[in-house]
Amino acid sequence: MEMMEALWSRVFDDIISEEFETIFLGNHVLNTKWFRSEVAGIIAKTLQRILSRPMDRY
Numbered sequence: 844m845e846m847m848e849a850l851w852s853r854v855f856d857d858i859i860s861e862e863f864e865t866i867f868l869g870n871h872v873l874n875t876k877w878f879r880s881e882v883a884g885i886i887a888k889t890l891q892r893i894l895s896r897p898m899d900r901y
Contacts, residue, residue, distance in 0.1 A: 847890065851883040
């Protein structure tokens with residue numbers, strides 16, 4: 844999906860900015876490769892679901 848290229852990055856950045864203190868200042872270990880993959884996967888599934896709806900449901 845073409846729109847995935849920018850969307851997953853924007854969502855990832857938004858999560859990081861909103862949860863910066865929790866993620867980086869807490870006692871957490873963050874595997875960014877896994878985290879990015881999970882974010883991209885969730886977004887792809889969500890977009891597939893939305894784009895497969897009939898047009899009259901928008």
